[in-house]
Amino acid sequence: MPLLNRLRPDPFVLALLTTVGIASLLPCAGAGAHVFALATDLAVALLFFLYGARLSRQVVVQGATRWRLHATVFFSTFLLFPLFGLALSPLSMRMLTPDLYLGTLFLCTLPSTIQSSIAFTSIAGGNVPAAICSASASNTIGIFLSPLLVGVMMQAHGATLSFHAVEGIVAQLVAPFILGQIARPWLGAWAERNRRTLSLVDRGVILLVVYTAFSAAVVQGIWRNLGAIDLAMVVIVDMLLLTLVLIATTLGSRRLGYSREDEIAVVFCGSKKSLASGIPMANVLFVGHTIGMVVLPLMLFHQIQLIVCAFLARRYAARGAALAQASAKAAA
Numbered sequence: 001m002p003l004l005n006r007l008r009p010d011p012f013v014l015a016l017l018t019t020v021g022i023a024s025l026l027p028c029a030g031a032g033a034h035v036f037a038l039a040t041d042l043a044v045a046l047l048f049f050l051y052g053a054r055l056s057r058q059v060v061v062q063g064a065t066r067w068r069l070h071a072t073v074f075f076s077t078f079l080l081f082p083l084f085g086l087a088l089s090p091l092s093m094r095m096l097t098p099d100l101y102l103g104t105l106f107l108c109t110l111p112s113t114i115q116s117s118i119a120f121t122s123i124a125g126g127n128v129p130a131a132i133c134s135a136s137a138s139n140t141i142g143i144f145l146s147p148l149l150v151g152v153m154m155q156a157h158g159a160t161l162s163f164h165a166v167e168g169i170v171a172q173l174v175a176p177f178i179l180g181q182i183a184r185p186w187l188g189a190w191a192e193r194n195r196r197t198l199s200l201v202d203r204g205v206i207l208l209v210v211y212t213a214f215s216a217a218v219v220q221g222i223w224r225n226l227g228a229i230d231l232a233m234v235v236i237v238d239m240l241l242l243t244l245v246l247i248a249t250t251l252g253s254r255r256l257g258y259s260r261e262d263e264i265a266v267v268f269c270g271s272k273k274s275l276a277s278g279i280p281m282a283n284v285l286f287v288g289h290t291i292g293m294v295v296l297p298l299m300l301f302h303q304i305q306l307i308v309c310a311f312l313a314r315r316y317a318a319r320g321a322a323l324a325q326a327s328a329k330a331a332a
Helices: 002-007 011-025 031-054 057-063 067-087 089-095 098-109 115-124 128-155 163-193 195-219 228-255 260-270 275-285 291-331
Strands: none
Touching: 011 195, 011 291, 031 128, 031 163, 031 195, 031 275, 067 089, 067 098, 067 128, 067 228, 067 260, 089 098, 089 228, 098 128, 098 228, 098 275, 098 291, 115 128, 115 260, 115 291, 128 163, 128 260, 128 275, 163 195, 195 275, 195 291, 228 260, 228 291, 260 291, 275 291
């Protein structure tokens, strides 16, 4: 039963898979596709406005004293991941289609998650305040930095971001986020009171983006061009990336002399990639590409990281309990 609990899919991942199934059977096309595309653009802008309105500056300020820990998480999220992604390029380019490979590079540029990073850090007995600060700061910085990293990595492979994509980043991501921060004095308390409802809005927006993206992909023939072997190759590349980063963050934390609690925060915050930020960003950045294929590595990585990190969190917790018990016996 514990093994089955670890392998149980995340409910949101099930919702995503259901949405992909609906898009495969009933894709929007023609005039309906234009309506959904407009609704998606407005929904993404709303999503990032709400991100800005909810982000507490106090959380970042309170954790700023642990600058070494946050710098380590930042390094892992925005430098180590892209470097590993580029290092695996000779293998990835052979194993994956161009859009899936692009999606893997995109995955490497994204910020950390907030909810699961904090939850796993708490389960493992790590430094929760530091995890809150690092994950929140990562998401904020990622709104500005991730599109720039995408441009750099695409340029390294002979491609560039179009002016339309840059314009979309400003209009749909950056400007709404800044407006949300400006409106926080008036909306912050309301956003805190309605955090659960707004979380449902977040997920609803992501499902809308996925439906629109996969509808376009189905019309373009994604299931004719994507086979079981392609899916297996994406899983292998995702697992390689996650394994490399987990090893690097664990060994790096110990080499830097972090406490067990700080190591846990670094491992879980530095190894995550945000589905909530990634799918709306992809919708803005990759106009002209098959978005469904581009976001597929991220969707699979999300489930893989949940399964692996759930196992690691329980293992950290068990080890912590054993250490506490040994200390208690020694004191007695």
